[in-house]
Amino acid sequence: RLDELRLQRSEVPTLTVAVDASNWVFVEGSDRKDLYLRYCFEVEKERAKKLRSNLDELGMTRRGTVVSVPYIPNYDEEEYRGSPDWVRVDAPRDQPIVVHASALAQVHVRRMSAPLKISAYINVAGISECTGPVDVSAGSIQYSGAGGRVTLTAHEYIAIRMTAVQFDGSLDARAGTGQVGMQVPLGFVTPFKAVVSRPEAFICRADICSGVTYEKQGPLHVYTYNGRGAEANASPAGRSLKDAGRTAPDRFQLRSEDSVILIDNPSTRK
Numbered sequence: 001r002l003d004e005l006r007l008q009r010s011e012v013p014t015l016t017v018a019v020d021a022s023n024w025v026f027v028e029g030s031d032r033k034d035l036y037l038r039y040c041f042e043v044e045k046e047r048a049k050k051l052r053s054n055l056d057e058l059g060m061t062r063r064g065t066v067v068s069v070p071y072i073p074n075y076d077e078e079e080y081r082g083s084p085d086w087v088r089v090d091a092p093r094d095q096p097i098v099v100h101a102s103a104l105a106q107v108h109v110r111r112m113s114a115p116l117k118i119s120a121y122i123n124v125a126g127i128s129e130c131t132g133p134v135d136v137s138a139g140s141i142q143y144s145g146a147g148g149r150v151t152l153t154a155h156e157y158i159a160i161r162m163t164a165v166q167f168d169g170s171l172d173a174r175a176g177t178g179q180v181g182m183q184v185p186l187g188f189v190t191p192f193k194a195v196v197s198r199p200e201a202f203i204c205r206a207d208i209c210s211g212v213t214y215e216k217q218g219p220l221h222v223y224t225y226n227g228r229g230a231e232a233n234a235s236p237a238g239r240s241l242k243d244a245g246r247t248a249p250d251r252f253q254l255r256s257e258d259s260v261i262l263i264d265n266p267s268t269r270k
Contacts, residue, residue, distance in 0.1 A: 004038050005067065012035065014065055017087065024085070025087050025107045032091070033092060039086075094113050094114045096115045099117070101123050107126070107138070112131075118135070125138035126143075136151070138154060144163060146168060157259075159183075176258060177258050180194075181264070182261075182264075191226060194261045195256075199214075205265070209263070
């Protein structure tokens with residue numbers, strides 16, 4: 001079953017999408033002028049019999065700027081092998097969006113330039129090509145980008161992929177029990193700090209490792225990359241170019257007190 005909703009930007013200065021358990025949320029930014037939401041959920045015959053509510057009442061509901069998406073339970077979850085229910089939001093790139101998701105949901109957002117806030121308790125959040133302020137709190141986070149004011153807080157792991165040699169903005173990534181992994185392109189020039197609880201918890205396998213320095217601060221171990229890039233010493237011209245885009249390491253911080261921080265280059269294996 002498919003439920004649809006179209007909204008004008010004048011109706012929702014900031015769109016809030018609230019989803020319940022087991023839903024997947026996809027948000028895609030584009031040049032469109034309005035917002036188009038689609039909600040797809042499967043209702044098998046036997047499953048429908050066990051639902052006490054009328055099926056017509058199981059679509060999206062809107063109250064002001066908040067659109068809520070219900071959870072339709074699988075009563076025979078061990079036997080049910082269908083695809084998850086999902087909601088897709090096609091929005092203008094500069095539309096501010098907030099997503100609240102409960103247990104087991106997944107949230108994926110692409111190509112947004114407006115403020116984005118995601119709260120997803122034990123879920124997976126994926127963010128790519130978003131240039132505006134990003135604030136994500138989730139179970140696990142996958143982030144890909146080259147700029148913006150980014151705050152990532154995960155109960156488990158964070159996977160970061162830098163898509164340019166210079167990150168234009170600030171980033172603060174903090175993981176709980178899992179690792180923080182960051183993949184950087186060759187010659188990455190943005191300074192950063194990595195904070196871990198023990199020296200062996202910082203692992204650097206990228207070409208920039210020679211530019212990393214170490215300092216112990218109380219019980220924590222801090223590794224700082226100076227931001228010159230692996231090729232900065234090749235020539236005075238190269239050094240000037242790379243230093244021109246430098247930012248303070250404090251503006252780009254990675255932290256994992258219970259696990260490891262891994263810095264790596266993209267794999268060259270096919």
